[in-house]
Amino acid sequence: MIGAGQRFTPLQRLLHWLMAVCILAMLFIGVGMVSTVMPKYLTLVSIHKPLGIAILVLALVRLAVRLRYGAPPLPADLPEPMKLAAQLSHYALYALMIGMPLLGWGMLSAAAYPVVLFGGAHLPTILPQSDSLHTLAWNAHFYLAFVFFALVLLHIAAALFHALVRRDGVFEAMAPVSTHHQIAPAE
Amino acid sequence: MAQPRQSPARSAFGSLVLIAVIIAGGATAFAYTGGWFSPQRLTPDKFVEALTPPTGESLGRRRNHAKGICFTGVFEANGAGTALSHAQVFTRGQYPALGRFNTGTADPNAPDATVRVRGMGLRISTPDGQEWRSAMVNPPIFPVSTPQGFYELLLASASKDPNAMKNFAAAHPEFAAFGAWAKSGPWTGSYAEERFNGLNSFIFTDSLGGEHTVRWSLLPAAQPVSVSPDDLAKRGLNFLEQEITERVRGGPQDWTMVVTVANSGDPTADPSKAWPEDRRTLEVGTLTVQQIELERDGPCRDINFDPTVLPSGIRTSDDPFPAARSSVYAKSYDLRTAEANDYPRTATDAKP
Numbered sequence: 001m002i003g004a005g006q007r008f009t010p011l012q013r014l015l016h017w018l019m020a021v022c023i024l025a026m027l028f029i030g031v032g033m034v035s036t037v038m039p040k041y042l043t044l045v046s047i048h049k050p051l052g053i054a055i056l057v058l059a060l061v062r063l064a065v066r067l068r069y070g071a072p073p074l075p076a077d078l079p080e081p082m083k084l085a086a087q088l089s090h091y092a093l094y095a096l097m098i099g100m101p102l103l104g105w106g107m108l109s110a111a112a113y114p115v116v117l118f119g120g121a122h123l124p125t126i127l128p129q130s131d132s133l134h135t136l137a138w139n140a141h142f143y144l145a146f147v148f149f150a151l152v153l154l155h156i157a158a159a160l161f162h163a164l165v166r167r168d169g170v171f172e173a174m175a176p177v178s179t180h181h182q183i184a185p186a187e
Numbered sequence: 188m189a190q191p192r193q194s195p196a197r198s199a200f201g202s203l204v205l206i207a208v209i210i211a212g213g214a215t216a217f218a219y220t221g222g223w224f225s226p227q228r229l230t231p232d233k234f235v236e237a238l239t240p241p242t243g244e245s246l247g248r249r250r251n252h253a254k255g256i257c258f259t260g261v262f263e264a265n266g267a268g269t270a271l272s273h274a275q276v277f278t279r280g281q282y283p284a285l286g287r288f289n290t291g292t293a294d295p296n297a298p299d300a301t302v303r304v305r306g307m308g309l310r311i312s313t314p315d316g317q318e319w320r321s322a323m324v325n326p327p328i329f330p331v332s333t334p335q336g337f338y339e340l341l342l343a344s345a346s347k348d349p350n351a352m353k354n355f356a357a358a359h360p361e362f363a364a365f366g367a368w369a370k371s372g373p374w375t376g377s378y379a380e381e382r383f384n385g386l387n388s389f390i391f392t393d394s395l396g397g398e399h400t401v402r403w404s405l406l407p408a409a410q411p412v413s414v415s416p417d418d419l420a421k422r423g424l425n426f427l428e429q430e431i432t433e434r435v436r437g438g439p440q441d442w443t444m445v446v447t448v449a450n451s452g453d454p455t456a457d458p459s460k461a462w463p464e465d466r467r468t469l470e471v472g473t474l475t476v477q478q479i480e481l482e483r484d485g486p487c488r489d490i491n492f493d494p495t496v497l498p499s500g501i502r503t504s505d506d507p508f509p510a511a512r513s514s515v516y517a518k519s520y521d522l523r524t525a526e527a528n529d530y531p532r533t534a535t536d537a538k539p
Contacts (some may be wrong), residue, residue: 028220035222035230037334037511042495042503045513111520112490114318119499122316129489131527138521149217157210164202 006072007173015062017176022055023097027149034142049104050117056101063094075168086158089151096148102126103141110134229338231518234511237341240294247530248295250519252306252322255289256428257485260439260476262311268471271399271446272391274500275313277471284474285310287487288378288431291324299427300419303369307383307405308492309474317498320491322512323383323405326372329458330365334511361459373413376422378431379440379476380411386458387494387512388449388504400449400504402462405442405474432479442474456505483532491520 008016026048033044074083108115109125110133116122127133163171172178222228238250245253262284268277276282290297291304306324313319331337336359343355356362375381383405391399419426434440448467454460482488495503495513503509523530 028217031217031221035220035228037229037231037234037514039503039507039510041514042510111524113493114316114496131489131524135521135525135527138525153210153213156213157206160202160206160209164205165199 006169007175007178008071009065009069012062012065012069013174013176015058015065016174019055019058019062019097022051022058023148023152026051026055027145027152030145031149049108049115052101052104053117053123055097056105059094059097059101063098072173075166075170078166078168078170089154089158092147092151093155096144096151100141100144100148103137103144107134107137107141110137229335229511231514234338234341234515235518235522237338237345238293240292241345242294242296245293245295247523247526247528249289249523250515251293252289252291252308253293253295254297254299254302255287255306255308255482255487256431257480257482257487258286258288258431258435258476259478259480259486260284260286260474262444262472262474264472265470267469268391268446269394271393271401271448271469271471272500273394274319274391274498275315275317276311276319276498277500282311282313284476285312285486285490286476287482287485287490287492288427290427296424298420298424300416300422305378305381305383305427307378307381308487308490309405310490310492310496313498315498318496319498319501320496321385321403321494322492323385323403325381325383326365326368326386327384328364328368328461329386329508330362331359332361332457332459334507336361337508337511361457364459364461373411374416374419375411376414376419376426376430377409377434378427379409379434380407382406382411383442385494387508388455388458388506389497389509390502390504391446392500392502400453400455401446402449403444403446403471405444408441408443428481435476435479440476442476443470444472444474445469446471456507458506458508483530488530489524491516493517 007013029044029048029051033041033048036044074086078086105115105123106127109127110130112125112129114122115125127137159171159174162168218224222230235250244250249255262276262282264277264279264282266277266279268274271277287308289306289308290299290302291306292302304324304326306322308322309320311319331340339355339359340362343351346352348354356366385403388400388402391401393399423429431440446469447462448469449455449462450466453462453466480486493513493516494509497503
């Protein structure tokens with residue numbers, strides 16, 4: 001059980017929940033935009049690009065904060081396979097939060113599309129124009145999006161499992177506000 | 188002894204069910220957003236499939252306007268366009284242009300004389316790092332009013348039902364104007380003699396924030412000479428490419444870019460409707476085509492002439508086509524770049 005005070009810092013919790021909203025929106029916008037030809041396609045694309053860059057920046061900040069402040073330890077009684085799953089899934093989530101925007105940016109670069117954010121501001125290209133690089137980045141971006149969403153679902157399921165079934169303080173460590181009601185003693 | 192409110196086992200079971208419901212709900216919402224429960228949704232994949240010619244997919248090629256040839260040149264703005272848009276491309280000066288002449292067919296081997304529509308893809312780049320891409324065609328109006336209508340046109344054209352086109356035309360009365368042009372409009376023997384029309388409307392924003400809904404066209408400097416399709420057929424399968432290559436070798440070819448401004452109430456959302464002749468027009472510059480290169484060696488091959496790649500100062504209007512074209516062009520681009528090995532490159536095309 002995670003003891004009182006063993007929570008992520010307020011900055012970490014803020015970043016987590018802000019990014020949770022951004023990433024969920026991003027995944028739904030992505031899967032929606034590639035399946036329509038209606039005018040909302042352009043609206044969705046015009047959100048997808050700057051939001052992706054915002055997620056990249058937030059993820060890098062978050063990584064730095066994580067390296068600086070660390071994370072509360074997992075409960076000692078958590079079975080080893082679950083500990084391992086928790087650690088690996090978090091590595092994967094960080095890799096995707098940073099990798100997906102880079103793949104999207106790289107994919108646009110390799111296709112020689114201008115990478116436009118709001119108000120005509122544009123980013124430099126990060127890959128040379130290339131059929132094969134475009135295809136590589138596109139495929140990775142597309143398939144990893146589904147992996148990302150699956151991981152997000154797994155992450156939510158695990159968080160709820162900790163909150164509702166194990167009641168071991170893991171969820172409370174990242175909860176946006178201190179829930180603070182007594183944790184029921186083991187019966 | 189008070190009864191426990193709930194046995195721990197049942198409580199845990201209830202929680203697990205709740206978790207399962209939440210996760211299943213999330214997955215379902217995602218699938219719904221992706222259109223997996225909406226077979227009627229008009230997707231880019233459907234368009235690409237409907238564009239497949241009877242000869243089969245042309246791997247490594249654009250899924251429509253598959254046959255084309257690259258050019259490079261310059262757009263010289265005369266400065267007049269700054270009255271309508273603050274985009275740098277209208278500021279007096281010369282800006283590099285890259286483009287592609289093409290025929291409006293999904294079959295890259297279609298003889299030139301059999302293809303009614305001719306087009307031009309164009310990209311103009313400005314020093315501020317912005318780009319203006321467009322893809323124009325030679326008919327004066329688009330065949331249909333909506334992307335849905337265009338999809339139905341593709342299905343009807345490919346249908347084996349002898350009444351398919353008749354039924355389509357009956358359901359889409361706007362198609363008659365295009366049909367009349369296709370039947371009686373002039374054919375020419377050269378890309379250089381074609382007028383290329385943007386057809387879709389866009390919104391120009393001037394430096395004071397004023398907005399103007401416009402369409403644009405490129406008017407050829409060369410005098411069009413009408414030639415019958417039968418006579419064109421005698422010129423060979425690829426006469427358009429051969430002719431423009433020779434013509435530009437002999438001297439650069441010019442087009443004047445003309446912007447037409449809509450009055451309020453004009454059909455800005457419907458490219459099948461021409462605007463009245465008396466609308467304000469403005470000559471904003473000249474496109475000069477200086478060099479022709481075969482597509483397989485040229486710089487246009489890997490460019491997607493997506494009409495929604497626009498500089499600040501130009502944006503899309505209520506016309507639904509640019510969005511649909513952008514979505515479908517992207518799909519076509521993703522496919523053809525993935526099929527690059529199937530593209531008939533030349534032996535000398537050993538790019539690093």
